[in-house]
Amino acid sequence: MISLTPRPFAVLRYLVENSQRLVTHDELLEALWPETYVQPQVLRTYILELRKLLGDDPSYPRYIQTVPKRGYRFLCAVTDVSSASNAGLSATLVGREFEQGFLVDHLNRVKKAERSTLFITGEPGIGKTALIDAFCAQHCEEEGLRVARGQSIEGFGGKEAFYPVREALNDLCSCDDGKARSLLNSLAPGWTGRNGGSSVGELCEAFESLAANHPLLLIFEDIHWADTSTLDLISALARRRSRAKLMVLASYRPSDIDTEHPLRLLEQDLLTNRRSEELRLGPLDKQAISAYLRRELHSEKLPSGLSSLVHQHCAGNPLFMTAVLEHLRTQNIFRLDDGQLSLRVPLSEIELGVPEGLAGIIEFQLEKLTDEDRRLLEAGSIAGTIFPAWAAAAALEITIDQVEEAYAKLVRRVRLLTIAGHDELPDGTQSAFYVFSHALYREALYARMPAARRAHWHRRVAERLRAMFAGQESSVAYEIAAHAEAGGVAR
Numbered sequence: 001m002i003s004l005t006p007r008p009f010a011v012l013r014y015l016v017e018n019s020q021r022l023v024t025h026d027e028l029l030e031a032l033w034p035e036t037y038v039q040p041q042v043l044r045t046y047i048l049e050l051r052k053l054l055g056d057d058p059s060y061p062r063y064i065q066t067v068p069k070r071g072y073r074f075l076c077a078v079t080d081v082s083s084a085s086n087a088g089l090s091a092t093l094v095g096r097e098f099e100q101g102f103l104v105d106h107l108n109r110v111k112k113a114e115r116s117t118l119f120i121t122g123e124p125g126i127g128k129t130a131l132i133d134a135f136c137a138q139h140c141e142e143e144g145l146r147v148a149r150g151q152s153i154e155g156f157g158g159k160e161a162f163y164p165v166r167e168a169l170n171d172l173c174s175c176d177d178g179k180a181r182s183l184l185n186s187l188a189p190g191w192t193g194r195n196g197g198s199s200v201g202e203l204c205e206a207f208e209s210l211a212a213n214h215p216l217l218l219i220f221e222d223i224h225w226a227d228t229s230t231l232d233l234i235s236a237l238a239r240r241r242s243r244a245k246l247m248v249l250a251s252y253r254p255s256d257i258d259t260e261h262p263l264r265l266l267e268q269d270l271l272t273n274r275r276s277e278e279l280r281l282g283p284l285d286k287q288a289i290s291a292y293l294r295r296e297l298h299s300e301k302l303p304s305g306l307s308s309l310v311h312q313h314c315a316g317n318p319l320f321m322t323a324v325l326e327h328l329r330t331q332n333i334f335r336l337d338d339g340q341l342s343l344r345v346p347l348s349e350i351e352l353g354v355p356e357g358l359a360g361i362i363e364f365q366l367e368k369l370t371d372e373d374r375r376l377l378e379a380g381s382i383a384g385t386i387f388p389a390w391a392a393a394a395a396l397e398i399t400i401d402q403v404e405e406a407y408a409k410l411v412r413r414v415r416l417l418t419i420a421g422h423d424e425l426p427d428g429t430q431s432a433f434y435v436f437s438h439a440l441y442r443e444a445l446y447a448r449m450p451a452a453r454r455a456h457w458h459r460r461v462a463e464r465l466r467a468m469f470a471g472q473e474s475s476v477a478y479e480i481a482a483h484a485e486a487g488g489v490a491r
Contacts, residue, residue, distance in 0.1 A: 007032070007151050007167065008046045015064065015074040024071035033170055045153050047072060052360050093134050094295070095288025096127065102279055103135045103249075110215050110247040117238035119267055120251040122281035123415060123437070124365070125319025128251040131281065132219060144214035146180065148172035152225035161229040164220050165203065166191060183209055200229070200236050207237065211246040224252040228262060235266055238275040255415030283316020296325060297334065299341035306347070313352050315438045320358060327355035354444050362444045365416075373414060374445070376406055380417070380434060381446040382457045382483075388423060388433040394464035395457035404432050416441050426468050459487035 010032050015023055028043060047064060050056070056063045065073045093100070106116045120128050140147045150168030169191055173181040184191050187206040188198035198206075210216045218237075220230065237248055257264050270276035284292075290307040294300055310328075314320035328334070333350065335342050343350075354362065366374060376392065383391035393403040411417055411434075420435040436442040446454070462483035469476050 007153075008049050011043070011046045012050055015072060019074040019076060022067055022071055022073050028071065033167070042153065045155065052364055055356075055360055093127070093130060094292045095284040096131055096134075096281075099131055099279060099281065100135065100138075103131075104139070106277075107139060107215070107217075107247060110217075110245050113243040113245050115211075115237075115240075115244045115246045115248075117234070117248045117270065117276040118250070119276060119278045120249060120281065121254050121278055123255055123317070124253060125317045125361075126281045126283070127318040128281060129221065130318065132221070132249060132251065136217075136219075140217065145217065146172060146210060146214060147217045147219070149219040149221070151221040152223055152227075152230070154222075154225050161227055162191075162198070162203075162233070163230070164223070164226060165230055165233060168218060168220065180210060200233050203233055204236050204240060207246060208240070208242060208244045211244040213245070215245040215247065218246070218248045220248070220250045222252060223250050224256040224261075224263060226263070231262055231266055235270070238270050239273075258413065284311075284318060284321065285316065286311045289314070289316070289321055292321060293325065297336075297341055299336070299339070301341065303341060303343045303347075306343070309347055309350070309352075313439055317438060319361075320355075320438060320440060323355040323358040324352065327352065330356075354440055354447065358440060359444070362440060363448075366441075366444065366448070369414065372406075373410055376403075376410055377416065377436075377441075378445050378449050379403075379457065380407075380436070381442045381449075382454070382461055385439045385442045386420060386433060386435045388431050390425065390431045390464065390468070391461050394460045397460065400429075400431055407432070407434060426472070455487045457487075458483045462487060 011028065014028060014031055025043060047066070051058060051064060054063050058064075058066060061075060063075060065075055067073060103118070106118060110116050120131065122128050136147060136149075139145070148168035149171050150164035150166070152164045169180075169184060173184070184206050187209060188202040190198040191203070191206070207216060207218065220226065220234065223230065223234070234248060234250055237246065252263060267276065267278065271278060286307055289311045290302065293302055293307060293310065310321060310324050314324050328350070331350075333343055333345065335344050366377075369377070375396070379392040379395040380387045382395050389404045389407065390400050392407075393400045396403065407417070407419070411419060416437050417434050418437065420433050422430045422432050425431055462480050465476050465480045465483065466473060473480065
């Protein structure tokens with residue numbers, strides 16, 4: 001399964017619907033952003049994202065071919081199949097009953113002209129877009145409800161003011177009966193970007209006019225990449241006191257912004273003044289994962305331990321969960337006899353590793369780190385998903401104090417790692433230990449290291465264990481043997 005946000009999906013869908021023919025840049029821009037100026041760089045950004053998710057090599061494309069200076073061609077033949085109705089989308093979510101009810105409660109308040117601003121937050125793959133999709137599918141066909149949805153783009157946010165706002169307005173106008181476009185042209189004539197752009201005040205008045213008699217749902221996704229003008233608009237809409245049937249949903253990843261980021265300061269201020277609320281999506285519990293597996297595998301009874309295996313490997317991340325299941329399916333692990341689901345091999349013999357569908361996504365995240373940050377994380381991966389500071393210090397040949405100071409800075413910047421506590425060493429000193437946010441990140445970091453360095457670091461950890469537990473080596477004999485073997489040392 002591939003996780004796509006709305007606009008890249010729209011690009012992919014248009015290419016698929018026009019498969020095996022050249023689609024020019026102008027055609028794509030006009031089809032997806034009619035009557036709105038959009039820089040061509042936006043298309044290149046979306047195509048790059050699609051290629052990463054599809055694992056498509058631009059030099060030897062299997063799916064999307066670039067025709068230089070002209071456009072793109074979707075290479076595969078396409079067979080049309082009937083799709084499930086939108087109403088069924090909400091049923092595809094598992095473990096999000098509270099969150100769905102939370103959104104519905106706010107929509108009901110908005111219908112009474114109590115404006116609402118909500119921030120939906122969570123790590124990559126946690127299901128922010130899926131929750132919004134399900135909410136829209138279930139409620140956005142209601143009579144009179146208008147929906148405007150836009151998305152910020154990585155590396156593009158600061159280059160074009162109000163980009164996700166104009167995308168949302170274009171989305172609204174493309175499916176409206178013309179009243180919205182007429183009103184926008186009257187109150188915010190520069191909204192298309194062709195007349196110098198509209199002001200925050202003009203856009204606020206336009207949105208409030210649209211929400212005067214019928215509910216208006218504004219959705220801005222990935223605002224951790226948004227421009228400051230968009231953040232100013234969200235701030236103004238949240239602070240205005242006039243009654244309006246206006247609901248603003250804004251999603252972002254806390255891991256992608258630091259404490260001084262304008263978005264962090266904005267949300268803290270709005271929350272303090274009770275002008276917004278945060279809906280934080282956490283990991284799915286094992287019960288939700290079991291429900292997902294039963295549904296996808298068409299079996300009310302699952303093999304013993306399967307839910308625990310998937311839960312442990314995905315750590316409750318829905319994107320990782322679907323990828324792990326797909327990985328198991330490709331390995332032909334499951335057997336269904338007379339409605340009874342079983343495993344072809346024991347759980348203990350299943351090699352999960354990093355599922356192919358996630359490898360590119362995880363690698364893309366790791367590539368955004370500095371060389372120093374990656375080296376720190378790789379050093380930790382030598383000792384496992386949960387690792388002590390002393391092991392990373394041994395691998396890097398620096399002191400425990402130095403490595404703990406480095407990890408303290410890293411934890412504040414990168415959400416791939418958290419501090420898990422402290423442990424007492426044989427000499428009575430304390431050493432912090434850390435945990436990767438997902439076992440898959442640890443496995444990806446461990447696998448990407450050169451084999452020689454990985455072996456060398458294992459030997460260093462084994463030597464440090466022997467030194468720390470001199471005279472009591474039997475208490476850590478298994479750990480010493482494991483690192484020695486990984487380091488290529490005969491027992």
